[in-house]
Amino acid sequence: MTAARGERVRIVEVGPRDGLQNESRPVPTDRKIAFIRALAAAGLREIEAASFVHPKAVPQLADAADVLRGLDDLPEVRISALVPNERGLDRALAAGVRRIAVFTAASETFVQRNIGMSIEASLQTFRAVLRRAVDAGVTARGYVSTAFVCPYEGEVAPADVALVTERLLELGCDEVAISDTIGVAAPTDVTRVCAPLLRTIAPGRIALHLHDTCGTALANVVRGLDLGIRTFDASAGGLGGCPFAPGAAGNLATEDLVYLLDRMGFDHGVRLAAVLEAAALIADVLDRAPTSRQWRRLRGPGCGAA
Amino acid sequence: MTAARGERVRIVEVGPRDGLQNESRPVPTDRKIAFIRALAAAGLREIEAASFVHPKAVPQLADAADVLRGLDDLPEVRISALVPNERGLDRALAAGVRRIAVFTAASETFVQRNIGMSIEASLQTFRAVLRRAVDAGVTARGYVSTAFVCPYEGEVAPADVALVTERLLELGCDEVAISDTIGVAAPTDVTRVCAPLLRTIAPGRIALHLHDTCGTALANVVRGLDLGIRTFDASAGGLGGCPFAPGAAGNLATEDLVYLLDRMGFDHGVRLAAVLEAAALIADVLDRAPTSRQWRRLRGPGCGAA
Numbered sequence: 001m002t003a004a005r006g007e008r009v010r011i012v013e014v015g016p017r018d019g020l021q022n023e024s025r026p027v028p029t030d031r032k033i034a035f036i037r038a039l040a041a042a043g044l045r046e047i048e049a050a051s052f053v054h055p056k057a058v059p060q061l062a063d064a065a066d067v068l069r070g071l072d073d074l075p076e077v078r079i080s081a082l083v084p085n086e087r088g089l090d091r092a093l094a095a096g097v098r099r100i101a102v103f104t105a106a107s108e109t110f111v112q113r114n115i116g117m118s119i120e121a122s123l124q125t126f127r128a129v130l131r132r133a134v135d136a137g138v139t140a141r142g143y144v145s146t147a148f149v150c151p152y153e154g155e156v157a158p159a160d161v162a163l164v165t166e167r168l169l170e171l172g173c174d175e176v177a178i179s180d181t182i183g184v185a186a187p188t189d190v191t192r193v194c195a196p197l198l199r200t201i202a203p204g205r206i207a208l209h210l211h212d213t214c215g216t217a218l219a220n221v222v223r224g225l226d227l228g229i230r231t232f233d234a235s236a237g238g239l240g241g242c243p244f245a246p247g248a249a250g251n252l253a254t255e256d257l258v259y260l261l262d263r264m265g266f267d268h269g270v271r272l273a274a275v276l277e278a279a280a281l282i283a284d285v286l287d288r289a290p291t292s293r294q295w296r297r298l299r300g301p302g303c304g305a306a
Numbered sequence: 307m308t309a310a311r312g313e314r315v316r317i318v319e320v321g322p323r324d325g326l327q328n329e330s331r332p333v334p335t336d337r338k339i340a341f342i343r344a345l346a347a348a349g350l351r352e353i354e355a356a357s358f359v360h361p362k363a364v365p366q367l368a369d370a371a372d373v374l375r376g377l378d379d380l381p382e383v384r385i386s387a388l389v390p391n392e393r394g395l396d397r398a399l400a401a402g403v404r405r406i407a408v409f410t411a412a413s414e415t416f417v418q419r420n421i422g423m424s425i426e427a428s429l430q431t432f433r434a435v436l437r438r439a440v441d442a443g444v445t446a447r448g449y450v451s452t453a454f455v456c457p458y459e460g461e462v463a464p465a466d467v468a469l470v471t472e473r474l475l476e477l478g479c480d481e482v483a484i485s486d487t488i489g490v491a492a493p494t495d496v497t498r499v500c501a502p503l504l505r506t507i508a509p510g511r512i513a514l515h516l517h518d519t520c521g522t523a524l525a526n527v528v529r530g531l532d533l534g535i536r537t538f539d540a541s542a543g544g545l546g547g548c549p550f551a552p553g554a555a556g557n558l559a560t561e562d563l564v565y566l567l568d569r570m571g572f573d574h575g576v577r578l579a580a581v582l583e584a585a586a587l588i589a590d591v592l593d594r595a596p597t598s599r600q601w602r603r604l605r606g607p608g609c610g611a612a
Contacts, residue, residue: 186569187528215518215562215599216569219525222493249603256521263492263522293521297555 009266010046010231011257012177012207013039015282016067017048017082018251019239021058027285029063033070035282039236040077042274044254048101050081052088065095072096080141084115089129093136100133102126102173103143106161107150110181114145123167130172142168143209147178148185148193158193165197165206175205177233180220183213183249187223194227207231210252212238217252218260225264232257237279237290253292255279273298315572316352316537317563318483318513319345321588322373323354323388324557325545327364333591335369339376341588345542346383348580350560354407356387358394371401378402386447390421395435399442406439408432408479409449412467413456416487420451429473436478448474449515453484454491454499464499471503471512481511483539486526489519489555493529500533513537516558518544523558524566531570538563543585543596559598561585579604 016036020027027035036049049071055062064081071079080099083089092100104122105111111119126142133140146153147161165176178194190208197206208224210217210233221232235251255275261268276299279290289295322342326333333341342355355377361368370387377385386405389395398406410428411417417425432448439446452459453467471482484500496514503512514530516523516539527538541557561581567574582605585596595601 184569186566188570212521213599213603214565214569215521215524216566218521219528219566222525222528249599259520260492260522260525263490263520264494293519293555297519 006265006267008230009225009261009268010207011044011254011261011268011270012231012233013044013047013236013254014209014233014251015039015235015237015239015254017051017061018233019235019237020282021051021061022240023060023286025286026060027282029066029070031281031285032063032067035236035278035285036067036071036079037074038278038281039275040071040074042278043268043270044275045076045269046078046080048080048082051084052081052092052095053084054087065091068095068097083129083133085125086128086132089132093138097138099139099141100129101141101143102129102168103145104164104168105145105147105150105179105181106156106164107146107153109152110146110150113152119164123164123171126168127171134172140173141207142171142173142176143179144168144176145179145181148180148189149182151182156193158196161193162197162200165201169201169205175207175231177207177209179209180211180217183211183217185210185220186216187219190220190223191227194224194229198227198229203228203230207233209233211240211249212252212256213249218256221252221257221260222264225266236275237283237295238292239282239290250291253279253290253294255290255294256292259294312571312573314536315531315567315574316513317350317560317567317574317576318537318539319350319353319542319560320515320539320557321345321541321543321545321560323357323367324539325541325543326588327357327367328546329366329592331592332366333588335372335376337587337591338369338373341542341584341591342373342377342385343380344584344587345581346377346380348542348584349574349576350581351382351575352384352386354386354388357390358387358398358401359390360393371397374401374403389435389439391431392434392438395438399444403444405445405447406435407447407449408435408474409451410470410474411451411453411456411485411487412462412470413452413459415458416452416456419458425470429470429477432474433477440478446479447513448477448479448482449485450474450482451485451487454486454495455488457488462499464502467499468503468506471507475507475511481513481537483513483515485515486517486523489517489523491516491526492522493525496526496529497533500530500535504533504535509534509536513539515539517546517555518558518562519555524562527558527563527566528570531572542581543589543601544598545588545596556597559585559596559600561596561600562598565600
């Protein structure tokens with residue numbers, strides 16, 4: 001059960017998109033760009049930077065094209081953007097996006113309330129989006145939200161997660177992020193849902209996207225590592241939450257994930273202190289301290305003495 | 307690696323002692339008693355309630371005998387008290403204590419700074435304490451502090467932990483709490499230190515005592531469960547810290563541990579909502595919100611809507 005030292009883990013930074021989309025306070029475009037550039041400077045090589053949802057639906061992310069323009073000179077970083085439909089893809093392609101993400105869920109009620117359609121309708125939408133993306137040489141990841149527990153339907157059946165995951169891969173996604181949207185899963189849930197998936201899907205095509213409402217996210221990462229998963233989403237400063245998921249806290253904080261992986265001896269290329277610098281930049285704009293343990297430990301009140 | 311549903315786990319509540327000993331604000335005796343009674347009402351059956359260290363060393367706990375007197379009518383709860391030496395044992399026995407705890411560490415520098423003697427000297431002290439305790443029909447647990455990482459010496463050798471643990475068991479302790487005093491261990495540390503221990507010591511004699519500075523405590527609990535450990539210390543509201551360990555945060559919060567164990571299907575007899583009630587009592591006295599995830603989730607700002 002102990003992971004091998006020196007093995008490579010990918011961290012996918014989702015703070016600029018999954019984190020900021022839930023902020024009521026508007027973040028100026030140049031501050032978003034500075035945040036993302038700081039994340040890149042910390043060693044993050046995959047950053048979900050924007051969302052091409054309808055500007056009226058998520059006004060905080062209406063400046064997606066401008067954000068991407070400000071990141072043009074970072075060829076070493078794989079920048080991605082969420083795309084909900086063909087109209088969003090048009091905007092994303094016009095902005096020069098090289099990687100997109102599509103978002104659905106494993107529970108009908110959640111998808112209905114979140115994006116206003118059925119799971120099947122969302123997959124039909126993505127069929128056209130992903131075909132055009134692939135034709136344009138654009139790669140794609142998929143999100144399966146509420147993969148463990150749905151705030152409306154309760155515990156989600158692993159077979160439902162497997163079905164949606166396989167469909168997303170068939171449609172052209174190269175990886176699928178299995179998401180604990182409301183942050184309530186325990187390692188037993190990770191095993192229950194992911195072990196069946198990994199019987200037919202290579203672990204390299206599965207990511208874990210964990211929120212940290214119950215403080216179980218790191219325990220779930222470790223169970224994912226035990227199962228062979230090597231890709232984890234995280235959000236600098238623990239940004240995030242979900243307006244469609246009552247009580248949900250932010251994403252697993254990137255700096256907390258980095259601490260764990262460092263201590264366990266995994267290789268990931270991200271520097272903890274520099275992630276805290278990036279978190280400080282966005283905390284300043286939001287006028288709110290990051291929620292992470294590493295922030296409290298290294299930058300919180302009383303720190304600096306020893 | 308998935309634990310069996312319905313298996314029994316013991317939670318040892320240490321908030322009234324390990325938590326309160328680090329509080330600068332004095333807590334009135336009747337409020338301590340009310341806190342401990344609320345913990346008992348939540349289903350906790352093992353509570354470290356007091357410390358018979360010299361009243362001048364830890365004035366917050368100088369009322370130990372009065373606290374224990376206020377818990378006389380709780381026969382179903384195993385109340386324990388920390389005892390540093392024979393003088394403390396005299397006071398503990400006079401107060402009618404039925405279970406004591408003794409405290410040393412696996413790193414010399416830490417023991418020296420914390421209790422002002424060497425590890426060997428602490429064990430010699432406990433030899434007399436534990437002989438007299440056993441003669442009086444009093445049971446004992448031991449703490450091995452800094453069992454993973456020492457704030458002064460860095461990573462601690464598993465052999466050093468094993469040596470001290472075995473000595474404490476030989477001297478009469480019926481269990482030893484392997485302690486991540488500064489809350490920096492990862493599951494790989496738990497395996498590194500505990501797997502060798504468990505080759506010669508029954509898992510029923512090993513407890514994990516985890517602080518949550520880095521948010522890794524629940525991940526470490528899960529690794530402990532994987533290794534067969536079934537006893538975990540925790541502190542309602544995440545009380546605690548360590549004045550001898552710079553930057554250390556509180557103990558793993560009892561309510562966060564309860565959430566994890568509930569979700570994983572373990573049987574422990576503790577009700578989460580009632581632990582939050584107890585945490586609320588002591589938070590009121592300390593004028594500081596609990597640090598736990600479950601507090602933020604269920605009682606924090608913005609809660610109550612849905």
